[in-house]
Amino acid sequence: MRVVILCGGESSERDVSLASGWSAARALLEREHEVVLVDPAAAVPVLAGPLRPGDTVDAVAVGKEPPSLSERHRLRSQMHASLTGGPVLELLRDADLVFLALHGGWGEDGHVQALLEMAGVPFTGADSATCAAAWHKGRTQAVLGAAGLPVPERALWRPGACEIPQDVRRLAGAGPVVAKPVADGSSVSVHRVDSLSQLTQVAAEVHRSGVELLVEPFLPGREFTVAVLGDQALPVVEIELTTPVFDYEAKYQPGAASEVCPARIPEELEARLRELALRAHRALGFGGDAYSRTDFRCDADGEPMCLEVNALPGLTAASLLPLAATGADWTYPDLIQRIADLAKR
Structure with a gap:
């Protein structure tokens, strides 16, 4: 097939997305596909291609910090221009398949x-x-709870728009709690908070970006994640942390977490x-043509709670979905081909 990989983008997960894109490119070339690698937010969007089987593709590392808010605004403007006209749009229309390696932001919230x-x-x-539906963690938990799945208690708060809501005060008073953006990925800006005053400090940090916070009780038990491809759940991955929460640095910097599968x-x-x-x-x-990854954390009694469902989980060498695939005895190219095959159903 002629495959265009979309990666990079304008979100806080830009570096993760670029690494996913290059990794997917190597796998698709190994499976004899022609590949064009495109970052729609870049000044020169076509990163490589057309690449053909036998061509060499380098690995890309994930940076320690996500892009700044001002940088993301600039990238978003370029991304909008690329996807709504010009050579990138023509490339997409001529492709047999667009492989989405865009994580977060417009790449995962339904825009693209x-x-x-x-x-x-x-x-x-x-x-x-x-x-x-999956991108907004509060709505996700509401849907899952209505469907009878176990979810933690939660409260939403947009700092600066109003006083601290009473339900947020109650949860923080019972503490500790976890505060995180209600719509973001790769565990960016996730904080464990032990007091209302500490929560106020976290809120002040995120106020300028207009982020809405989701506040939920800190669950002290073990942490797991389970990927689903089509109608198949892959082996469970356990995340063993050296930090209180599985934040951006813990996910992508060596030594911060140990991931075990099965x-x-x-x-x-x-x-x-x-x-x-x-x-x-x-x-x-x-549906049967899609894939996802659901994250769980256990409460003090060992009962797993659904935290969120990821619509476009990471595909880097350090990501959890490829690790789950190895637990199912799939190689990385097997996984990427299976994702492509689901889309062609």
């Missing part, structure tokens, strides 16, 4: 998917409506986590 749908371009992953857990818990991930996948509208 909606544009591709309107242009009649086939792409990997979930449709625009499903991505939009997780060393009883069969009953393994089966339960995989069943919950499948139910979450379906409850949010992910």
Whole structure:
């Protein structure tokens, strides 16, 4: 196939997305596809290509810090121009498949998917409506809770727009809590907070960006994640942390976390986590042509709670979905080909 990989983009996960794109390019070339690698937010969008089987592709490392807010505004303007006209749009229309390696922002909240749908371009992953539903963590948890899945108590707060809501005060008073952007990925700006005064400090940091915070009780138990491809739940991954929360640095810098797959857990818990991930996948509208990754953390009694569902999980060498694939005895190229095959159903 002629495959255009979209990566990079304008979100806080830009570096992760670039690394995912280059990794996917190597895998698709190994499977005999022709590849063009495009970063729609870059000044020169075509990063490489057309690449053909046998061509060499270098690896890309993930930086320690996500892009600044001012940088993201500039990237968003360039991305909008690239995707709505000119040579990038023509490249997308001429492709047999667009492989989405865009994480966060417009790449994961449904914007890019909606544009591709309107242009009649086939792409990997979930449709625009499903991505939009999964992107907002508060709405995701509301949908999952209504479907009977276990979710933690939560409260939303847009700092600066109003006084601290009473439900936020109550949760913080009972502390500790986790405060994080209600719509962002790669665990950017995730904080464990032990007091209301500390929460106020976190809120002051995020106020300038207009971010809405989701506040939920800190769950002291073990942390797991389960990927679903189509109708198949992959083996459970356990995340063993050296930090209180699985934040951006812990995810992408060596030594901050240990990830084990298959997780060393009883069969009953393994089966339960995989069943919950499948139910979450379906409850949010992910179909047999899409993939997702559901994150769990256990409470003090060892009961797993659904935290969020990722519509376009990372595909870097250090990412959790490729690790789960190895637990299923798939190679990395196997995984990328399976994602492509789902889109062609």
